[in-house]
Every structure is written in C-alpha cells, then in structure tokens.
Amino acid sequence: MKKSLLIILCFVVVSIGLTWFWNEWARESYGYFLKAVGPPIYKMIGFQDAPVRALRTRYINFVPFVSLLLVTPGLALKRRSIGLVLGLFTIFVSHLVLNLTELLQPGRSLPVIPSIASDAFPFFVWIFVAYPVLAKFLPVASEPSSEETDETDS
Amino acid sequence: MSTAEKTHDPRRRLRTLWANPQIRYPILMIAYLAVGGSLYSLGFSRFPEAAPELGQITALIVHKFIGLFTDLTTHRDATVTLSGFPVLIIVECVGVLEMVIYSACVLAFPAPLRAKLWGVPLGCAAIFGFNVLRITTLLVVGRYQNDYFDFFHVYFWQATLIAMIVSVLYAWIKLFVHR
Numbered sequence: 001m002k003k004s005l006l007i008i009l010c011f012v013v014v015s016i017g018l019t020w021f022w023n024e025w026a027r028e029s030y031g032y033f034l035k036a037v038g039p040p041i042y043k044m045i046g047f048q049d050a051p052v053r054a055l056r057t058r059y060i061n062f063v064p065f066v067s068l069l070l071v072t073p074g075l076a077l078k079r080r081s082i083g084l085v086l087g088l089f090t091i092f093v094s095h096l097v098l099n100l101t102e103l104l105q106p107g108r109s110l111p112v113i114p115s116i117a118s119d120a121f122p123f124f125v126w127i128f129v130a131y132p133v134l135a136k137f138l139p140v141a142s143e144p145s146s147e148e149t150d151e152t153d154s
Numbered sequence: 155m156s157t158a159e160k161t162h163d164p165r166r167r168l169r170t171l172w173a174n175p176q177i178r179y180p181i182l183m184i185a186y187l188a189v190g191g192s193l194y195s196l197g198f199s200r201f202p203e204a205a206p207e208l209g210q211i212t213a214l215i216v217h218k219f220i221g222l223f224t225d226l227t228t229h230r231d232a233t234v235t236l237s238g239f240p241v242l243i244i245v246e247c248v249g250v251l252e253m254v255i256y257s258a259c260v261l262a263f264p265a266p267l268r269a270k271l272w273g274v275p276l277g278c279a280a281i282f283g284f285n286v287l288r289i290t291t292l293l294v295v296g297r298y299q300n301d302y303f304d305f306f307h308v309y310f311w312q313a314t315l316i317a318m319i320v321s322v323l324y325a326w327i328k329l330f331v332h333r
Contacts, residue, residue: 008321015313023305060308064316112198115246116191120255123316124180131176137327138175138264 007071015067022060030059038096051102058118059095062088065122072130083129087122094121175264182262190254198245205245206232212248216289227293234289239297241289249285253278256319260326269330277322284318 038052065087069080098114105111127134171177198205209232217229226237233242260273288310296303 004324008317011317015317016309019309019313020305023308058312060312064313067313068316068320112195113188113191116187116194116251116254119251119312119315120183120187120258123255123259123319124183127180128176135175137324137332 003073007073010071011067014070015063018063018066019060022063026062027060034059034095034099038099041096042100047100047103049103050100052099058098058115061118061122062091065091065125068122068126069129072126072133074133075130076132079129079132087125087129090125091122094118179262179264183258186258186261187255190258194250194254208245208248208250209243212285212289213243216243216286216293219286220290220293234293236293236297239293239300241293241296243289247285247289249281252281252285252315252319256281256322259319259323263327263331265327265331269326272330273326277326280322280325281318284314284322288314 035052038050039048042048042050042052066084069075069084069087072080075083094117098118101111101114213229213232213234216234217227220227220234220236224236228235232244233240235241256277257274260270260277263270265273292303292306292310295306
C-alpha cells in the first residue's frame, strides 16, 4: 500500500514536471520538428497533400508514456532506456499517422476513433516495454519466461 | 513430427505466439477498443442529443458535489460556475473515452468472466468519480489560481487520464482477480 502510494506520488511529480516542460517549450519545438520532418515522409509514402499543422492537442501523449515508464518499479535500466527511446519513436510515428486524419477532419481536435487510439497508445507502448514487471499481475499460467524475468531488477 | 518440423509449423507457431500474453493482451485490447470506439462513435452519431445531455448530467453532479462544501456554485445546462468562474463540460470531459479504454483493458485481461462483469461497471463508476474530482479541482484552480488554469487543464487531461485508468485497473486486479 505504502509502495503504491509512493509510485502514485512519483507519477504525479514526474508528470507535472513533464507537462510543464511540454507546455513551456517542447510543444512549440515539436510542432516545428513535425512540420520539418512530416512532409518528406508523407511524400515518400504517397501522401504529398497531407497537411502538417502540428497543432493537434493530443500530441501531448508523450507525457503519460514517459511518466509511466520512469516510475515503473523493477524494470532493468537497459530495458527502460531502450524502451524509452523506441517508445518515443513509436509515439512520433503514431503522430504522423494520426496527423493524416487532417485530410478527413481538419482542425485541432482528432476524430473520435483516432482520439481513443491516441489516448490509449502510450498505454499500449508502456505495456509492451514494462511487460516483465506487469506480467506479475497476470494469472500464474501466464508467467513470463525465465529470460524475461532475468531482465528485471529484484 | 520432429522437433524441427514442430517449430516450423506455422499454425503451431501462431498458437505459441497467441499463448504469449505480451502479444495476446495488446491485440485483444486493440480489438475491444475498436469495437468500443465504433459503438461510441455510432452511438453519438445516431443520438447526437446524448452528447450535450451527458455534459449536463456531469455538470449537475459536479455542482451537487461542490455544493457539499460551499454554496458558491451554480449550474446551468452543461456549465458549472464556482464563485463566478464558469467551466463548460463538453462530451470529451465526461470520461466516456477513459471508460472505453478501461473497459477494453478489463475485457482483454485473462480473468474469470465474473471478475470482468464486476470490473467494468465498478471501474467505470470509479473513473466517473475521479472525473468529477478532476473537474472540481479545475474549477477551484480556475477560481483561485487563474494563471495556472491552462496548465492544469492540460495536465488533468492527458496525464491523469492514463493514471486514472492504470490505478482503477490495478485496484480491479488486486480486488477481483488476485483475491
């Protein structure tokens, strides 16, 4: 119970810090980055007309992923670091995909189903990265393999 | 069948992959999310009047909740006001998206049906409760620390959305699955 409360507290502190960082600096920079990187990628895959306005409010979903990953206890440093980098990259790719919905519904908000996908996506990536720790919550028959268990800190 | 043939049998490999919860759980979650999201979308496109009504109901409940502590609150349609500071509750603020994601997590989880049948409605009720607290906090911040309202509006949206889902899911697993 005490440990759970400590994890929640850590999550609150980390996520408030990251949200501040996002609001103050990262959001605008990420917008410029998407505008610079997006069009050549879209052109490469045949969506040359796709607009990149980079204002969509749900791009903040980096924050819950990073917060969750940083406060998950018992995850090996290697898995945490590689998971963080790959997770951020995956979320960036998801933004490029979600941004294509501008072709169907322009504006700051995403349509409903992409909104759900965007909200749930960091959670999925976290489940995948933190699986060795989360597997302990699964029923006994689904215990992780010894290889996965070895990766976690005790 | 030799061991080498067994490992190359595509059906067997597929079954082995499916037996791995790391693969199965996210796939099932995506499937349930797709179903839940489609029902949500279909529901609001067939009954567009439901969206403002949900906002109004949430506003009324927030108003009643704050009314337990102070009489400085008023409520009209989907707007709640705390001592002159108004907040309009739109459909995205009522917590239905969070409930859809949480329900997909519960339904995909390898647990007995009975646990899931308890988990979905109780968890959704808990998420709704958290959401009322979230809106109440925003009203208090907006009224008394207005400079921080935009920051908290963003914070209490994406970051706490996931935190709400994870904590309710954790409680469900502890209380109903690992009893």
